[in-house]
Amino acid sequence: MRDDDRWGHLPDEELVQRSRAGDEAAFGVLVERHHPVVYRMALSMVSDADLAFDVTQEAFVKAFVALGRFRGDAAFKTWLLSIAANEARGTLRKRARRREQSLEVVGPVVDGGRDPEEQALERTEAERVRRLIQLLPEKQRLSVSLRVEEGMSFKEIGVAIGSSEGAARVNYFHGIRHLRELME
Amino acid sequence: MKDMQCADAREWIPLLASTELDPSVRQEAEAHVAACADCRREADLVALLMATRSEPPAGLSDSIRVAVGRGRRARSRPWWGFSAAAVAVLALGIGVLSSRDVSPIAVPVYAADTGEGGLWLSEDGLVAGAPALDGLSDEALEQLLSDLGSGGAA
Numbered sequence: 001m002r003d004d005d006r007w008g009h010l011p012d013e014e015l016v017q018r019s020r021a022g023d024e025a026a027f028g029v030l031v032e033r034h035h036p037v038v039y040r041m042a043l044s045m046v047s048d049a050d051l052a053f054d055v056t057q058e059a060f061v062k063a064f065v066a067l068g069r070f071r072g073d074a075a076f077k078t079w080l081l082s083i084a085a086n087e088a089r090g091t092l093r094k095r096a097r098r099r100e101q102s103l104e105v106v107g108p109v110v111d112g113g114r115d116p117e118e119q120a121l122e123r124t125e126a127e128r129v130r131r132l133i134q135l136l137p138e139k140q141r142l143s144v145s146l147r148v149e150e151g152m153s154f155k156e157i158g159v160a161i162g163s164s165e166g167a168a169r170v171n172y173f174h175g176i177r178h179l180r181e182l183m184e
Numbered sequence: 185m186k187d188m189q190c191a192d193a194r195e196w197i198p199l200l201a202s203t204e205l206d207p208s209v210r211q212e213a214e215a216h217v218a219a220c221a222d223c224r225r226e227a228d229l230v231a232l233l234m235a236t237r238s239e240p241p242a243g244l245s246d247s248i249r250v251a252v253g254r255g256r257r258a259r260s261r262p263w264w265g266f267s268a269a270a271v272a273v274l275a276l277g278i279g280v281l282s283s284r285d286v287s288p289i290a291v292p293v294y295a296a297d298t299g300e301g302g303l304w305l306s307e308d309g310l311v312a313g314a315p316a317l318d319g320l321s322d323e324a325l326e327q328l329l330s331d332l333g334s335g336g337a338a
Binding site for chain 1: 229247
């Protein structure tokens, strides 16, 4: 019997308790339940599928290690997302350092604009909106993604991205307005 | 009044697809969106975002489980395992240094070919020339300690 079938009905709190007791299968259900949202958030931050894969994996490993310190003040999902956000920021910092180093070696890169083929490929509105959302500042982008794609409350979003509930709300509305302007 | 209605509707537009939204709130929000062109454009944008959200690659959850299991097993190695490994490295070093006048040295089967036979602390903190103890089972480690105690310096 699959772990999801056996424990898929259990709430996160109980799965966390079992996981703390060393039950890897219970943690596996949490992985199955939450890896899509963690992956999407990571992808929204690092804009690279391979990096998002690594960030997601590392976030779960770190969460499992830190389960003993999880006090349950926030929901497991938002706590996990805050770990993933930190992991993604660390990954971005490392990538920026590597880029700086390689730029020192290679010299300045001249931006010749977007490739015409790439522009031709981006024919649909779907492709356009995915590119434009990447232009939003990080907290606006995350607030929009977590609200729209995950249906999270502003309080949950605030915990996940490390801001207040009010700031998450403002970031969401600014982000949506900004995105609408970019689309029009 | 219209602004207030728009502000309320925009609060709920992202949740219109959610089953958790209160039915009466949903009905009001949907009615507002149907009547308000500006909110309808926002609802269309939200629907577009929702329809194009990324899905995780196949194999990600399995990969996470493997990584978590590997991390757990590495952490759950008994403390005396590390201590025994440290003692074994130390004993091996002492054995090698103190047995210069004794030949031949009985080299345990666990010891890797150390080439020059010296102990060097490399940049990454690994002791070069020491046998790889990390992969030894508890039984093999005990056997190694036993061999070192009885035969290594004899």
